[in-house]
Structures are given as structure tokens and as C-alpha cells.
Amino acid sequence: MPIITRSAAAVEAEDWQQILAQSFRRPQALLEYLNLPLSELPQRLQACDEFSMLVPRPYAAQMLPGDADDPLLLQVLPQATENEHRPGYITDPLAEKDTNIQPGIIHKYRGRILLLATAGCAVNCRYCFRRHFAYADNRIGRKQWAEALAYVAADAGISEVILSGGDPLLLQDEALQELIHLIEDIPHVRRLRIHTRLPVVIPQRLTTALQEMLHNSRLQTSIVVHINHPNELSEAHRQPLQALRQSGTTLLNQAVLLRKVNNNLGILSDLSERLFEFGVLPYYLHLLDSVRGAHHFDVSEQEAVFLYRQLLAELPGYLVPRLVREEAGKANKSPINLDR
Ligand code: SF4
Incomplete structure (x- = not known):
């Protein structure tokens, strides 16, 4: 029986796309993964309505579990404060x-x-x-x-x-x-x-x-x-x-x-x-x-x-x-x- 092999390129390509497909898309799932309290979930979901959450797992794996102030987490976790619309902060700042x-x-x-x-x-x-x-x-x-x-x-x-x-x-x-x-x-x-x-x-x-x-x-x-x-x-x-x-x-x-x-x-x-x-x-x-x-x-x-x-x-x-x-x-x- 012939052995069917896939090229290294095909395996690599499949890998990054599969990894992307498994990304975190809900604040609750990411907070649970990092053993963090499920705080402000309604407000976080409200922020997602304006700009959805997307966090690939390899990136999340570099965060420190239990640290709510992890600098990588802060870049990607929707925050309640995003829902406060401050003067001077606009939708198209660079026109x-x-x-x-x-x-x-x-x-x-x-x-x-x-x-x-x-x-x-x-x-x-x-x-x-x-x-x-x-x-x-x-x-x-x-x-x-x-x-x-x-x-x-x-x-x-x-x-x-x-x-x-x-x-x-x-x-x-x-x-x-x-x-x-x-x-x-x-x-x-x-x-x-x-x-x-x-x-x-x-x-x-x-x-x-x-x-x-x-x-x-x-x-x-x-x-x-x-x-x-x-x-x-x-x-x-x-x-x-x-x-x-x-x-x-x-x-x-x-x-x-x-x-x-x-x-x-x-x-x-x-x-x-x-x-x-x-x-x-x-x-x-x-x-x-x-x-x-x-x-x-x-x-x-x-x-x-x-x-x-x-x-x-x-x-x-x-x-x-x-x-x-x-x-x-x-x-x-x-x-x-x-x-x-
Ligand atoms: S900073 Fe770059 S990667 Fe991040 S959301 Fe904006 S365009 Fe996408």
C-alpha cells in the first residue's frame, strides 16, 4: 500500500490556520484559562460589541496565569473602560x-x-x-x-x-x-x-x-x-x-x-x-x-x-x-x- 505523505509546507500551513481557528474569542474563556476572576463580564461583552475579542492561544500561553495586570493580557482583554467614550477620542483619528x-x-x-x-x-x-x-x-x-x-x-x-x-x-x-x-x-x-x-x-x-x-x-x-x-x-x-x-x-x-x-x-x-x-x-x-x-x-x-x-x-x-x-x-x- 503506498504511503501518503504531506509536504512540510502543507503541514506548516495547516498548523498556523488550525491554531488561529482555536483562538480565544470570549473574555470568560480567556479569564478561565488564566485562572483569573470572572469580573465585569457584561461590560467586557459590551466592549466586544464595538470591537470583538480575538486572542490566539500561543500568545495567551505567554501570559502569566493569575496576573490580571499581565502586559500581554492588557493589550487584548476587553475592558469596561472601553465603553466610556471620552471627548477627543474618535473613530477615525487619522482621517x-x-x-x-x-x-x-x-x-x-x-x-x-x-x-x-x-x-x-x-x-x-x-x-x-x-x-x-x-x-x-x-x-x-x-x-x-x-x-x-x-x-x-x-x-x-x-x-x-x-x-x-x-x-x-x-x-x-x-x-x-x-x-x-x-x-x-x-x-x-x-x-x-x-x-x-x-x-x-x-x-x-x-x-x-x-x-x-x-x-x-x-x-x-x-x-x-x-x-x-x-x-x-x-x-x-x-x-x-x-x-x-x-x-x-x-x-x-x-x-x-x-x-x-x-x-x-x-x-x-x-x-x-x-x-x-x-x-x-x-x-x-x-x-x-x-x-x-x-x-x-x-x-x-x-x-x-x-x-x-x-x-x-x-x-x-x-x-x-x-x-x-x-x-x-x-x-x-x-x-x-x-x-x-
Ligand atoms: S494593531 Fe495591527 S494586528 Fe492589532 S488589531 Fe490593529 S491592525 Fe490588527
């Missing part, structure tokens, strides 16, 4: 509606466009500036990619395509390869950037096929991961991230400064050092975007500058991310003035 020039495309900055390759994420971060984004109006499938990329082909000034989302690595490798080929067919596009949090919350997503796909592309490739706390990096991330970097993809990190999560010199310093150890360069440290439901994460600019000055004194320059704020209508991210 992306104005730059969402056609379904699936945001053209904010000169020379590069954002292609919203998927309409979902692998984790729902409670502070996300897109927590109210009209994904339903921007859902473009494989059939519409060519149409969206016609916009890029028509503008010779665009040299970089940024795959964002939702999380573009939710695409299966075969679909992602098809999309990359379509982008490669546009002669003036030289760079491909992928913004993703998926490899952080499910490191199994860093498949060999993904690594080879990026290595074989004619485009200069970079991946911008999103890690806010050193506890988010485990031994499971080390080998795939290092392999990806060694195969020629530039790895950068963007973090958000978040109250009770990482507004601390030791944590920010450890984060930079750990990122570098895993082959990732600290790139941006963002101030929070004023999105409705996330006010409790906000760190004042004054405190951010105070922390940042200490970070500059603590680390070599290449380990210090740029402290920035994104502002609606600006042609670039705004560096924070340290001389205040």
Missing part, C-alpha cells in the same frame, strides 16, 4: 477615510501606497487605531487585486507597496505569492513591505514557503512586525525570525507606547535588546492614536519625552526607535520634539 481613495487602497504618503490585502487580523489589539475602520467597504478579494494594482501601475512615482490590513499574512502562501507576482509585474515598484502582527501571536506563520517567496522576489522586501513588550518574544520566535533575516528580508519593529504595558524604561530597553537578539531592528515607537475606546492606554507626550530621553542615554543609537506621532493630513509621521 483615513480621506486617503482611502478606492476600495483596498490608502494613499497617504508620497511614493508608497497601502494595500489592504485582508479585512481581518489574527489578534484584536484593544488600542488599535483601526478598531472602527470600515473593513466591509474595503474587502477586496483576489479578483479585485489586479484592479487595485492598476492604480499603482498608473503612477510611476510609487516605488513601494505596503501590504497592511487587517493582517496580510492571513493570506495563505499561495495567494500571497500570486499577489506578490502581480506587484512584481509593475516595473517602477522596487520595494515590498509587509506590516504584520501574525508572526508575533502565531510564530508558526513564518513558514519556509514564506521565507522562500520573499527571498526569491525581485523586490527588496521588509517585514514590519509589531511588538510592544519583550515578553511577546519567546524561543519559538527566535529561529524563524533569524532565518527570515538571513534569507534577505529586513525586519523592523514598530511599537506603541501604552500605559501599564510598556511605559517603563526597563521594559523599553529590554524590548530593544531582545528584538536585536532576534534579528529585528527597533524602528518606531508611536504615541497612541486617539481612537475611541482606547483612552486608558494613553501616555502623555511629556511622560513619553521623559522616558525617551532616558532610553537615549541607556542604549546605543541603533537600538533606539524613533519616537513619533501620526497626524491626520500630514505628509509623514511627526517626530516628537524633545526640546520641550
Whole structure:
């Protein structure tokens, strides 16, 4: 009888999708898993009505059971305070509606466009500036990619395509390869950037096929991961991230400064050092975007500058991310003035 084997790529692909399917989607289940009291459940469920909960199990496994203030838990567990709508915290703080020039495309900055390759994420971060984004109006499938990329082909000034989302690595490798080929067919596009949090919350997503796909592309490739706390990096991330970097993809990190999560010199310093150890360069440290439901994460600019000055004194320059704020209508991210 012939032995039927599956390729390593098929096994890997199945694994990350199966893991994603088993994610926590209800606050009660996550609290029980972490041996935490089932407090404020109605309010947490109310917060889920506005922005659903999604927490993959590998990410939850890195939280400390019994610790209600675990910095990873605080990023993903719906809180009662999200239901208080504070003045100044709005649904579209970056006015992306104005730059969402056609379904699936945001053209904010000169020379590069954002292609919203998927309409979902692998984790729902409670502070996300897109927590109210009209994904339903921007859902473009494989059939519409060519149409969206016609916009890029028509503008010779665009040299970089940024795959964002939702999380573009939710695409299966075969679909992602098809999309990359379509982008490669546009002669003036030289760079491909992928913004993703998926490899952080499910490191199994860093498949060999993904690594080879990026290595074989004619485009200069970079991946911008999103890690806010050193506890988010485990031994499971080390080998795939290092392999990806060694195969020629530039790895950068963007973090958000978040109250009770990482507004601390030791944590920010450890984060930079750990990122570098895993082959990732600290790139941006963002101030929070004023999105409705996330006010409790906000760190004042004054405190951010105070922390940042200490970070500059603590680390070599290449380990210090740029402290920035994104502002609606600006042609670039705004560096924070340290001389205040
Ligand atoms: S992964 Fe990124 S886009 Fe998705 S919820 Fe988190 S911060 Fe927002």
C-alpha cells in the first residue's frame, strides 16, 4: 500500500490556520484559562460589541496565569473602560477615510501606497487605531487585486507597496505569492513591505514557503512586525525570525507606547535588546492614536519625552526607535520634539 505523505509546507500551513481557528474569542474563556476572576463580564461583552475579542492561544500561553495586570493580557482583554467614550477620542483619528481613495487602497504618503490585502487580523489589539475602520467597504478579494494594482501601475512615482490590513499574512502562501507576482509585474515598484502582527501571536506563520517567496522576489522586501513588550518574544520566535533575516528580508519593529504595558524604561530597553537578539531592528515607537475606546492606554507626550530621553542615554543609537506621532493630513509621521 503506498504511503501518503504531506509536504512540510502543507503541514506548516495547516498548523498556523488550525491554531488561529482555536483562538480565544470570549473574555470568560480567556479569564478561565488564566485562572483569573470572572469580573465585569457584561461590560467586557459590551466592549466586544464595538470591537470583538480575538486572542490566539500561543500568545495567551505567554501570559502569566493569575496576573490580571499581565502586559500581554492588557493589550487584548476587553475592558469596561472601553465603553466610556471620552471627548477627543474618535473613530477615525487619522482621517483615513480621506486617503482611502478606492476600495483596498490608502494613499497617504508620497511614493508608497497601502494595500489592504485582508479585512481581518489574527489578534484584536484593544488600542488599535483601526478598531472602527470600515473593513466591509474595503474587502477586496483576489479578483479585485489586479484592479487595485492598476492604480499603482498608473503612477510611476510609487516605488513601494505596503501590504497592511487587517493582517496580510492571513493570506495563505499561495495567494500571497500570486499577489506578490502581480506587484512584481509593475516595473517602477522596487520595494515590498509587509506590516504584520501574525508572526508575533502565531510564530508558526513564518513558514519556509514564506521565507522562500520573499527571498526569491525581485523586490527588496521588509517585514514590519509589531511588538510592544519583550515578553511577546519567546524561543519559538527566535529561529524563524533569524532565518527570515538571513534569507534577505529586513525586519523592523514598530511599537506603541501604552500605559501599564510598556511605559517603563526597563521594559523599553529590554524590548530593544531582545528584538536585536532576534534579528529585528527597533524602528518606531508611536504615541497612541486617539481612537475611541482606547483612552486608558494613553501616555502623555511629556511622560513619553521623559522616558525617551532616558532610553537615549541607556542604549546605543541603533537600538533606539524613533519616537513619533501620526497626524491626520500630514505628509509623514511627526517626530516628537524633545526640546520641550
Ligand atoms: S494586528 Fe495591527 S491592525 Fe490588527 S488589531 Fe492589532 S494593531 Fe490593529
